[in-house]
Amino acid sequence: MSILIKKVELAGRPVDLWIEGERIKRIAPDLDVIADTVIDGRRKAVIPGLINTHTHAAMTLFRGYGDDMPLMPWLEECIWPNEAKLTYEDVYWGARLACLEMIKSGTTTFFDMYTHMDATVQAVEDSGLRAVLSDTIFDHFKPELRERAKREIEKNLLLSSTYNERIGYALGPHAIYTVSGRMLRWLHDFATANDLLIHLHLSETELEVLTCVKANGCTPVRYLLNLGVLSPRLVLAHGLYVDEEEIRMLADFDVKVVHNPASNMKLTSGYSFKYKEMRQAGITVGLGTDGCGSSNNLDMVEVMKLASLLGKVWRQDPEALTCDEMLESATASGADILRLESGRITEGSLADLCLVDLHTPPFTPNFNFVSNLVYSANGSCIDTLICNGKILMENRRVEGEDEILEQAAQHAYDLIKR
Known part of the structure; x- marks a missing residue:
């Protein structure tokens, strides 16, 4: 499986990021590649997971x-x-x-x-x-x-x-x-x-x-x-x-x-x-x-x-x-x-990364992205999450989340009753 993220902000500049399999294959502006999935990275920044x-x-x-x-x-x-x-x-x-x-x-x-x-x-x-x-x-x-x-x-x-x-x-x-x-x-x-x-x-x-x-x-x-x-x-x-x-x-x-x-x-x-x-x-x-x-x-x-x-x-x-x-x-x-080959956005690293939604109040104005991320935002700023080259969340939706919430709550209540 391959993923191409188009025009996402990395270190203050727009780039394309191509993921093939479980690793980041290439990072460069305007990549001319064909991917199974294409993500619009505009108004988003990429960070390591x-x-x-x-x-x-x-x-x-x-x-x-x-x-x-x-x-x-x-x-x-x-x-x-x-x-x-x-x-x-x-x-x-x-x-x-x-x-x-x-x-x-x-x-x-x-x-x-x-x-x-x-x-x-x-x-x-x-x-x-x-x-x-x-x-x-x-x-x-x-x-x-x-x-x-x-x-x-x-x-x-x-x-x-x-x-x-x-x-x-x-x-x-x-x-x-x-x-x-x-x-x-x-x-x-x-x-x-x-x-x-x-x-x-x-x-x-x-x-x-x-x-x-x-x-x-x-x-x-x-x-x-x-x-x-x-x-x-x-x-x-x-x-x-x-x-x-x-x-x-x-x-x-x-x-x-x-x-x-x-x-x-x-x-x-x-x-x-x-x-x-x-x-x-x-x-x-x-x-x-x-x-x-x-x-x-x-x-x-x-x-x-x-x-x-x-x-x-x-x-x-x-x-x-x-x-x-x-x-x-x-x-x-x-x-x-x-001891993992992750934690950095570099070619060859494991494709464990997040896209941060920049079109939100915590990132407006965006004088310093890292400052806004650490001091202004919280986890709700994450729009998309990719782990091992697979999309686990996009547009803040995770497959099966309603069942997880219901089952976990019921098991917690039953545990305390026991």
């Missing part, structure tokens, strides 16, 4: 449930008891809803950690998006749970060979307070042997840091260093409470970090994410929404604005966390974290 590097997709089912609570009571009283009742069908429709929401707001790829991963695999397959998926791993420091988790991981790795090419498999240990050091070492070795990413919550709250110091005599990053599990495969979600020396440790081992401003603010986990210091140290920093239970939506356009404004205000520095840096973190950096 946004990459959400920390999600719990099926938590769309908990949107608005248990709001305005601290993190641990929220998890222990509202989330974990209900997650224990989740079925395959619940997770499938919750993840389908997440995929729909991400398509509608410009995300082409996401990095997920959740239970019933097989249901999320099917949801991604059916939606057409790209994802790297991990099943949430707990052992709660119990040997029998650790051995059971190992068997499940080995089974999932074998199954991953049958996934669609758009779907990758990763390991998802929940956190250092729910996963033992022995399990983290095993996961590190397993990931190294099988070329897998590891997706881990770390240093999200002050309580987590204090508990780690009390239990292990050191802070979370130093604890991972002592375990010998820092590596380029490790992707840390949150990373709010790290000092200068820990930032150097993360940089030395090429560990990646994901900033989740909406969730951090709503749960009051913290606000002084050290984006500038991490980037200066050479750390790749991505952006994420977290799950809808704590961030309420999956709008990565909104995340870029929140990350920038939050970074400016706590530093009292209007030059910190610029709009261009935020767009890079939401695209190219996300692709680098997930």
Whole structure:
């Protein structure tokens, strides 16, 4: 299949963009090619598909449930008891809803950690998006749970060979307070042997840091260093409470970090994410929404604005966390974290991209497109979304969206009743 986008704005100039198969074939003015599908790109700008590097997709089912609570009571009283009742069908429709929401707001790829991963695999397959998926791993420091988790991981790795090419498999240990050091070492070795990413919550709250110091005599990053599990495969979600020396440790081992401003603010986990210091140290920093239970939506356009404004205000520095840096973190950096040939509009890159509607108030006047995208717009500015060379949304319509909304709502209501 081939797609030709005519006269779309790229970096302030009109170009034609030709997609053949799953990749961008050519970018130039007035291309003389024949394509299966032609899209009128006038009054639109093209951007790389946004990459959400920390999600719990099926938590769309908990949107608005248990709001305005601290993190641990929220998890222990509202989330974990209900997650224990989740079925395959619940997770499938919750993840389908997440995929729909991400398509509608410009995300082409996401990095997920959740239970019933097989249901999320099917949801991604059916939606057409790209994802790297991990099943949430707990052992709660119990040997029998650790051995059971190992068997499940080995089974999932074998199954991953049958996934669609758009779907990758990763390991998802929940956190250092729910996963033992022995399990983290095993996961590190397993990931190294099988070329897998590891997706881990770390240093999200002050309580987590204090508990780690009390239990292990050191802070979370130093604890991972002592375990010998820092590596380029490790992707840390949150990373709010790290000092200068820990930032150097993360940089030395090429560990990646994901900033989740909406969730951090709503749960009051913290606000002084050290984006500038991490980037200066050479750390790749991505952006994420977290799950809808704590961030309420999956709008990565909104995340870029929140990350920038939050970074400016706590530093009292209007030059910190610029709009261009935020767009890079939401695209190219996300692709680098997930080891994908996407996140950039270049010939040969994967055809994961969005068309932004410029004929709207947030882009009028359009002195600075990236500024308008990050500071003025939200996900509703996305008119068309293409992933892996296939059109998933055009004129803001997604095939089957009414059924997804109805099924997801019904499964959410039934879950809470149970």
